[in-house]
Amino acid sequence: MGYLGRETDPQEAPVMARDGARRAEPRDGEGITPLSASRIVLVVTPESARGGEVVGALQGRGVPSIQASTAPQAIFWARRSTPALVVLDTHVRGSRLLLGVFRGEGRFLVALNDDADERLWALEAGCLDAFPHSLEPDELALKVSRLVRSHHVQPRGMVAAGPLTVNLSACRLLWKDEQLTVSPLLLELAAYLAARAGRLTPVRALLQDVWGEPWANPNKVHQAMYRLRCRLGERADSPFLVAKRGHGYGLFPQGAQIEPYRPAISNPSNS
Numbered sequence: 001m002g003y004l005g006r007e008t009d010p011q012e013a014p015v016m017a018r019d020g021a022r023r024a025e026p027r028d029g030e031g032i033t034p035l036s037a038s039r040i041v042l043v044v045t046p047e048s049a050r051g052g053e054v055v056g057a058l059q060g061r062g063v064p065s066i067q068a069s070t071a072p073q074a075i076f077w078a079r080r081s082t083p084a085l086v087v088l089d090t091h092v093r094g095s096r097l098l099l100g101v102f103r104g105e106g107r108f109l110v111a112l113n114d115d116a117d118e119r120l121w122a123l124e125a126g127c128l129d130a131f132p133h134s135l136e137p138d139e140l141a142l143k144v145s146r147l148v149r150s151h152h153v154q155p156r157g158m159v160a161a162g163p164l165t166v167n168l169s170a171c172r173l174l175w176k177d178e179q180l181t182v183s184p185l186l187l188e189l190a191a192y193l194a195a196r197a198g199r200l201t202p203v204r205a206l207l208q209d210v211w212g213e214p215w216a217n218p219n220k221v222h223q224a225m226y227r228l229r230c231r232l233g234e235r236a237d238s239p240f241l242v243a244k245r246g247h248g249y250g251l252f253p254q255g256a257q258i259e260p261y262r263p264a265i266s267n268p269s270n271s
Contacts, residue, residue: 040081040209041065041144044074044098045089045112050137054087057141063148064208071098078102082195085110085148087140089133090118099125110144161194162240162253164232175232185210186228193251202248225249 041063045051051067058065066081068074071094078086086102088095089112102109103126111122111130119130131143159166165174171187173180182190192210193201203221208214211221225243234241242250 040083041085041087041148042068042074042077042081042083043087044068044071044092044095045087046070046092047089053137054140057137058145061141061145062213063141063145071095074098075101078105078107084108085128085144087112087144088127089113090122091133096125099127108147110147112140159191159194161197161251164190164194164240164251164253166191166194173231180231182228182231185224186231189224190228193249197251197253200242200244200247200250206248221249 041058043051043054043058043065045054045067046069048067048069051069055065055067066077066083068077069092071092074086074088074092075098077083086107086109088099088102088109090096090099091113092098099109099111099122109122109127111119111127112133112135113119113122113130114133119132122130128147129143131140135143158168163176166187167174168187168191171181171184173182173187173190189206189210192206203218204214206221207216207218213220225241229236229238229241232241236243240252242252244250
């Protein structure tokens with residue numbers, strides 16, 4: 001995917017942007033704004049071409065998306081990329097079993113089927129919504145993107161990384177036994193990094209997965225990370241909240257060896 005805009009530092013160096021962050025007003029979801037970052041949508045359909053059109057339409061609306069065409073692929077990506085919403089074409093072999101697995105994991109789903117009885121069954125089985133399979137990709141993408149950004153699809157549960165626990169349900173951080181209130185953006189950023197503890201994530205990947213804006217200015221990330229660092233009281237050379245020039249940011253509870261970033265959006269070769 002090509003990126004728009006220009007960067008002042010092609011190395012994406014995590015310079016922390018201290019001066020800019022100190023001057024900056026709350027932004028990018030800070031303050032009372034609800035969580036609004038575009039989180040990943042997993043599109044599961046046996047029709048590869050159709051799936052590609054839906055994924056393209058979603059990404060065109062700023063919603064990062066992944067495509068799977070079989071139940072094993074869907075489970076693989078759901079556990080690797082933690083999608084906010086699964087769009088499940090019930091024509092996929094084993095779709096009912098797959099729906100049960102995802103509902104058991106607490107995932108939000110939207111079912112696709114042209115049969116009204118099948119859509120009713122999907123709603124009764126716990127799907128957030130059910131749409132006709134024959135919807136045009138752009139219309140489907142519009143409906144799904146609205147759901148992803150609505151209050152219906154909000155992160156829940158807790159993610160822990162050493163002394164940091166992100167309580168998404170209560171919108172709080174627990175840092176070394178102290179309860180901290182942070183903005184929705186910092187909460188989601190902390191949860192994203194905690195779920196990937198022990199490895200660095202590049203700035204562009206953070207812009208795509210947390211902000212839903214891979215083309216945006218990297219300073220959005222640097223300033224948000226600076227505010228998170230200040231909230232936790234961690235120094236610039238913290239062994240826990242790590243910034244590495246040209247590699248990005250990460251949380252390292254055990255001071256473990258840094259693992260390289262592995263993009264989540266690609267096709268598994270052996271699914």
